[in-house]
Amino acid sequence: MPSAQPTLSVTPLPDAPFGAVITLPADEQDPAFLSEANFKKLYDAVHEHLVVVIPGQKDIAPQSQYLLTKRFDPTCEGAYGHSKEFRHEKSVLRRDGHSTPAQPQVQILGQGRHDGHAGVADLELRHPTHMSFHHAPLSDEDMAKGYTRFYRWHIDSALYELAPPVATTLLGIECPGAATSSQTIRYEDTGEELSTAQAATAFASGAAGFERLSPEEKEFALNTTVVYAPHPYIFISPAKATSDGLTMVSEGKELPLDELPEWEDSKVKRLPLVWTNPVTGKHHLQAHGCCVWKLETPEGTYELEKARETLHKLMRPNIGPSSIYCHNWEEGDLVIFYNRGVWHSVTGQFGPDGSRLMHQCNIASGRDPVCVK
Numbered sequence: 036m037p038s039a040q041p042t043l044s045v046t047p048l049p050d051a052p053f054g055a056v057i058t059l060p061a062d063e064q065d066p067a068f069l070s071e072a073n074f075k076k077l078y079d080a081v082h083e084h085l086v087v088v089i090p091g092q093k094d095i096a097p098q099s100q101y102l103l104t105k106r107f108d109p110t111c112e113g114a115y116g117h118s119k120e121f122r123h124e125k126s127v128l129r130r131d132g133h134s135t136p137a138q139p140q141v142q143i144l145g146q147g148r149h150d151g152h153a154g155v156a157d158l159e160l161r162h163p164t165h166m167s168f169h170h171a172p173l174s175d176e177d178m179a180k181g182y183t184r185f186y187r188w189h190i191d192s193a194l195y196e197l198a199p200p201v202a203t204t205l206l207g208i209e210c211p212g213a214a215t216s217s218q219t220i221r222y223e224d225t226g227e228e229l230s231t232a233q234a235a236t237a238f239a240s241g242a243a244g245f246e247r248l249s250p251e252e253k254e255f256a257l258n259t260t261v262v263y264a265p266h267p268y269i270f271i272s273p274a275k276a277t278s279d280g281l282t283m284v285s286e287g288k289e290l291p292l293d294e295l296p297e298w299e300d301s302k303v304k305r306l307p308l309v310w311t312n313p314v315t316g317k318h319h320l321q322a323h324g325c326c327v328w329k330l331e332t333p334e335g336t337y338e339l340e341k342a343r344e345t346l347h348k349l350m351r352p353n354i355g356p357s358s359i360y361c362h363n364w365e366e367g368d369l370v371i372f373y374n375r376g377v378w379h380s381v382t383g384q385f386g387p388d389g390s391r392l393m394h395q396c397n398i399a400s401g402r403d404p405v406c407v408k
């Protein structure tokens with residue numbers, strides 16, 4: 036009698052609208068080197084549960100994290116999900132992350148000084164906060180009471196020239212205080228509040244976002260293309276975001292197109308508003324509301340302000356407290372999320388002595404997502 040094969044198990048997260056915990060087989064503890072059969076289970080779990088957590092991975096090397104991330108997309112050629120404009124002096128992403136020298140596609144994120152980590156002698160990290168990005172940030176008084184916001188709901192993607200990554204891996208290496216410090220996300224429009232651990236990562240399901248649309252909205256979404264601005268993170272840099280982090284306030288502050296780094300129309304991203312999950316066949320409402328430029332709809336082209344308002348109206352119902360999953364980080368958590376099926380946001384802020392260390396990896400795909408009607 037052959038002995039039973041050790042296998043990977045998938046357990047839905049308790050008390051969460053989606054997400055799962057993965058237990059690795061005893062003899063396959065490095066997730067980058069799973070057998071074909073076990074990787075297939077992991078691949079399917081990421082597409083079905085959208086966010087999966089593999090605990091106990093604190094020491095996974097950047098090279099392994101890269102290989103694991105790359106394995107989710109046979110079409111990707113290995114470039115980081117953002118182009119070199121990621122570091123442009125005007126980009127809203129310029130201070131987010133620092134490449135690991137051994138594997139430049141793996142970014143170091145976090146807060147505070149971590150000199151010497153991954154061979155980087157001088158490493159100061161800054162957790163992105165809503166204070167520098169929102170049009171009307173919380174007052175110091177409210178933040179002292181523990182209030183925070185969703186920083187920016189997004190899909191990891193350059194949204195210019197490169198195709199959106201299939202999966203993102205996010206590793207919590209040092210997350211002190213996450214288990215003991217809480218924060219409260221405040222929804223300014225409804226007054227609702229959501230309590231989470233400090234600097235939790237928030238996720239919303241694009242599938243749930245599509246499902247909750249009215250029949251008319253579904254029809255509209257299935258037939259709409261989102262056009263992203265050229266070098267979108269530079270384009271929006273003088274503008275500020277709405278208090279829910281879903282889109283930008285339209286005040287005409289965007290950088291004029293002729294002041295952007297060189298761009299060409301053929302590299303402007305035109306992506307469907309609905310992306311079809313290749314494993315489940317479900318439709319996901321997927322848009323980066325801060326970077327949208329125009330919407331090409333059945334009624335004609337919507338320009339910037341109307342495009343933002345339209346996406347906001349479609350997306351806002353899907354980020355309510357009971358609809359989202361907030362990952363409260365524990366040291367060693369390796370989170371893998373289906374970047375083409377969820378929206379996610381940083382939350383929280385740290386005090387002057389705050390410290391956190393994480394590794395993130397995503398890789399530009401070789402193909403754009405598609406809507407299969």
Ligand SMILES: [Fe+2]
Nearest residue numbers: 189190191379
């Ligand atoms: Fe992200």
